[in-house]
Amino acid sequence: MDPHGGHYLNKSAVLSGLGIARICQLLLGCTTMSLVSHSAGYKADYGVYCMFVWCFCFAVTLVVFTMDVTRLHGCVPISWDNFTVSFAMLATLMYITASVVYPVYFLSNECPSEGCETRDYRIAVTVCSSVCCFAYGAEVFLTRAKPGNVVGYMATLSGLLKVVQAFVACIIFGALANDSEYNRHIPTQFCVVVYSLCFAVTVLVVAATVSGRTAALRFPFDRFVVIYTFVAMLLYLSAAVIWPVFSFDRKYGTPGRPYNCPRGQCPWDSKLVVAVFTQVNLILYFSDLVYSQRIRFVSHSSV
Incomplete structure (x- = not known):
């Protein structure tokens, strides 16, 4: 004792x-x-x-x-x-x-x-x-965060969504690395920049929160997170439109899966995975933004 x-x-x-x-x-x-x-x-x-x-x-x-x-x-x-x-x-x-x-x-x-x-x-x-x-x-x-309990940011829905967003981005990176042919078009290279930038900032947000040093920052961390989430949602929205067009449109890519494409080594499959999980992350960032605004509204109205 x-x-x-x-x-x-x-x-x-x-x-x-x-x-x-x-x-x-x-x-x-x-x-x-x-x-x-x-x-x-x-x-x-x-x-x-x-x-x-x-x-x-x-x-x-x-x-x-x-x-x-x-x-x-x-x-x-x-x-x-x-x-x-x-x-x-x-x-x-x-x-x-x-x-x-x-x-x-x-x-x-x-x-x-x-x-x-x-x-x-x-x-x-x-x-x-x-x-x-x-x-x-x-x-x-x-x-997880429960009504009436004081918890850390990562225990809230917004914090948990940050982890999911970063994990989904890792799946996207894995598909990009698997011969996705993203370097054939400048717009698809822009999408890769979007994925990388959002992933990096999301990881920084999680790392700063886990380190417990957010209070020492010279700017309001909660406001920064909300603004970043809004920007990330817009960036993913652009990628969710650009990537399918330059991957599956007949002018730039292939609408259907080639019959002679080997399983596990088919660029079309990788493009499809990127397209699907881009939509998934778009939904996650939108949900994160909605929840963040709700929390800010409740906090403001209760003062």
């Missing part, structure tokens, strides 16, 4: 709903990695990505859980609540993609060359990874 009569260990970090969610994350993450390493296996870029997701999320969750139990997070010079909810949101998204990518590329109706036992292990991996999505989602649900 410390001089003030408190306990060194934080029992609520284990016995609370949040603690139970993190324990489930660790158990499911460890099980998933063990199954993959034992017999399920992974290969190629998609398998390496899935394994990275499971290892990365397990490692960070273990650090978060340990520091929460030992109360050592008070020694870390960051906004702990903002960091944990941001990571939980990111881990949820990463697990969702891994839970989709792994069975798509490693599961089939027929037994693989390694044997039917390997297929069973891969099914188990998919199930554990999918269930772990709900464990991380439960942490986001438990730590």
Whole structure:
């Protein structure tokens, strides 16, 4: 016990709903990695990505859980609540993609060359990874902003949307890098600039919030975030119009998927992914702007 009569260990970090969610994350993450390493296996870029997701999320969750139990997070010079909810949101998204990518590329109706036992292990991996999505989602649900509670910005809907926006941008970058032929036209190069600029500023907003240094800035951070969200929405709106025109219009691109285009190495597929997720991020930025204005209005009217 410390001089003030408190306990060194934080029992609520284990016995609370949040603690139970993190324990489930660790158990499911460890099980998933063990199954993959034992017999399920992974290969190629998609398998390496899935394994990275499971290892990365397990490692960070273990650090978060340990520091929460030992109360050592008070020694870390960051906004702990903002960091944990941001990571939980990111881990949820990463697990969702891994839970989709792994069975798509490693599961089939027929037994693989390694044997039917390997297929069973891969099914188990998919199930554990999918269930772990709900464990991380439960942490986001438990730590999100609730009426009447004082929470960090990242726990609000606007803060969580920032994490989703950055993650969607990463998917766009992955598709762009996969032979998307974006450098054939200047307008599509402009779209890449839009994606890069919005991603960079969004990451800076998240980093500044997690660092807990927003109050030391020489300008009103909340107003900057709202203005940036509005500008980002306009930029994504322009990209949502320009990219499909210069990718699928007959004058500049191909309306339909070429029949001789190999799976996984087809520029048309990459262009389609970019187009779809550009629309997704446009909706996310618009929702973020609407929510930010609502929060500002409520705060102003309640004074």
